[in-house]
Amino acid sequence: MKSKINYLLLDLDGTLILGNRVLKGAVDFVSELIHHKKKFLILTNNSSRSSKEYLKFMRTKGFPVELKHIFTSGKATCLFLKEKNIKDAYILGTPGVIREFASYGVTFNPESANLVVTFDTSLNYRKLEVATKILLKRKGIFVATHPDNVCPVEDGFIPDVGAFLALLREATGRVPDAIPGKPNEYFFQKAMEMMNAKKEETAIVGDRITTDIKTGRDFGITSILLLTGETRQEDLDVAPVKPDLVFRDLTEFMASLWGEL
Ligand SMILES: [Mg+2]
Known part of the structure; x- marks a missing residue:
């Protein structure tokens, strides 16, 4: 622990929820963060929902969060395109996600030279046809929200953006x-x-060593691993990158949190 933790980056899937299931202690944990005036962001690469749709989903699950707490790869892509001054794009995306891009000044346009690929769970052949033709013209920018090949769901895995990118x-x-x-x-x-x-007051909390914990290390912030998702104790023993702290779940994290952080 570098110093007192006042800022937290919270991974969503495998850390707060798993598919549709809220993980043990997750709602209490987030409530405590708000109560103790800690700043936090809930991070997800899942770009099938807009930030607003995620907010609604999280509230339905009992999390007392606000829009400012949600950060998706879709929103990151909106910020990126806005910085690049991109005004339109053909977007493979759900209606809510297309609306979010519009709110950042990126209009949906099938005639655009730019292509944006998000986790479009309403994808069909016609959309792939338009996307392919845009790419073959080699004129505009080609951006994807995130590289994951599959998305974990309760009964297995479903194809994600990385798989769409392989096809394209x-x-x-x-x-x-x-x-x-x-x-x-x-x-x-x-x-x-x-x-x-501030980096020295920030921690990342997640369930994946290769992404969450590695990022924490690379970024010079405190890394906290939870064993509620992808990583099991035996994986941790042989992992090339070690977290600063490990907890079985958020309940155990909370028990030590306010004393230690
Ligand atoms: Mg995760």
Whole structure:
């Protein structure tokens, strides 16, 4: 522990929830963070929902969060495109996500030279056809929200953006010019800016060693691993990167949190 922790980057899937199930202690944990005036962001690479839709989902699950607490790879991509002054794009995305891009000044346009790929759970052949034709013209920018090949769900895995990108690469030979979601440093840089966080007072809390914990290390912030998702104790023993702290779940984390942080 470097010093008192006042800012937290919280991974969502495998840390706070798993699919549709709220993990043990998660709601109490987030409530305590608010009560103790800690600043935090809930991070997810899942770009099938807009930030507003995520807010609604989290509230339905009992989390007392606000819009400012949600940071998706979709929102990171909106910020990225806005910085690049991109005004329109053909977006593979759900209606809510397309609306979120519009709110950042990126209008949905099937005639655009730019292509944005998000976790479009309403994807169909016609959309792939339009996307392929745009890429083959080689004129605009090609951006994807995140690189994950599959998304874990309660009964297995479903194809995610990385799999869509593989299809488009086979068809066009093109790979994205930028992928602003995790594990891109851009994503964490933006998250830190949004909280106005100081590195020495920031911790990342997650369930994956190769992404969450590695990022914490690379970024010079405290890394906290929870054994509620992907990583098991035996994986941790042989892991090349070690977290600063490990907890079985958020209840155990909370028991030591206010004394230690
Ligand atoms: Mg996770």
